[in-house]
Amino acid sequence: MARCGGLLGVAEDSTGRVVLAGAPLGNTGDASQRLRDILTTADVVAAEDTRRLARLARDLGVTVGGRIVSYFEGNEERRTPELVEALRAGQTVAVVTDGGMPSVSDPGYRLVRAALDAGFPVTAAPGPSAVTTALALSGLPSDRFVFEGFLPRSGSARRSRLRELAAEPRTLILFEAPHRVGDALADLVATFGPERPAAICRELTKTYEEIRRGTLSELADGAAAVPPRGEITLVLGGAPVTAAERPADDVLRAAVAGREAAGDSRRDAITAVATAHGLRRREVYALVHSDQ
Known part of the structure; x- marks a missing residue:
């Protein structure tokens, strides 16, 4: 299917796509060239705050080339179907929040899910994250x-x-x-x-x-x-693991060995055992390798 083509899941024809564009947290010097390009070329820019988008574009010295729509918590559910229709029309829809990556405690997830469910590709122009x-x-x-x-x-x-x-x-x-x-x-x-x-x-x-x-x-x-x-x-900081809660060294080594025997790589086995017991990965790694 054309909608699933390309290394990043981006269609090779004129099929619409969603681009999650990471915006600077505050310092515009952190803006990527890809963010500038997306703001200039996207058919639709869905912005958490259109006034902030205008300020960002001005600070970056770019002109938003497409249609700008507001896309925030209050209208995200209602506006998502409109944006999916833009995708059906073959348009690129960029999502930009006030700062950081869209969909991380910010608008974006609903559109990502709706676009994927409708068969449209979703990609990102990664940027800063708080x-x-x-x-x-x-x-x-x-x-x-x-x-x-x-x-x-x-x-x-x-x-x-x-x-x-x-x-x-x-x-x-x-x-x-x-x-x-x-x-x-x-x-x-x-x-x-x-x-x-x-x-x-x-x-x-x-x-x-x-x-x-x-x-x-x-x-x-x-x-x-x-x-x-x-x-x-x-x-x-995470909760400390008390000596009473921590399994004995031999128990931890045996748990890693058991996972390796079941087909896990040593790296995956160590990570799984550390996670299961609330330990740092490096601690379990040191135990396993000290026994060799």
Whole structure:
């Protein structure tokens, strides 16, 4: 089928396609040439905020060549069928959010799913991501992590969700609104404990970028004294695995050997065993290779 052709799943004829275009988090110097090209050539640009899109295009010195439509949480469900019709007409539809990659806690997923279900190709012009940027800057372990998006807005629902996440051994990444971050940190102290290491990342790549690192209690105290402003990404250290919970070295080695015997590569076996027991991959790797 033509709609499935090409290395990136992009049709070789005039069939419509969706392009998820990564936008700068704040510093326009991070914009790729592909983003510039997509803004110039796409038939339709679905923007989370059309005013921000106009500002971005102006800052990049490009002219949006196609039709601009708003595409945000409030109209995403209603507008998605309209965009699928544009695909049926052979048009390229680009999705651009206020910053970062579309569909990651931002508009885009509904269109991706609808386009794929209708047989149209979806590709990306990759760009910055607040998730991986904050993780890299946090100073916390980055080999295994979980992204949870936004916490529930109400206090009771938020605390309930945090109790479910408290035992997660992997580094945890959350988004939070500036006016709720103080309450969120207070709930994190209560559920994760005051000594859990964490980082507050705000205004990433912008003029007033700030990374606050410390324990949850320290960050909660700091947020109460000087409430963080700007877009917030929270990065939290994983729950520690106690000696009582950790299987013996021989048990871990045997688990890896069993997976290898079942057909897993050693790399996959080590990763699976580490994940199953909430351990760092490098720890299980060292155990397996120290026995050789």
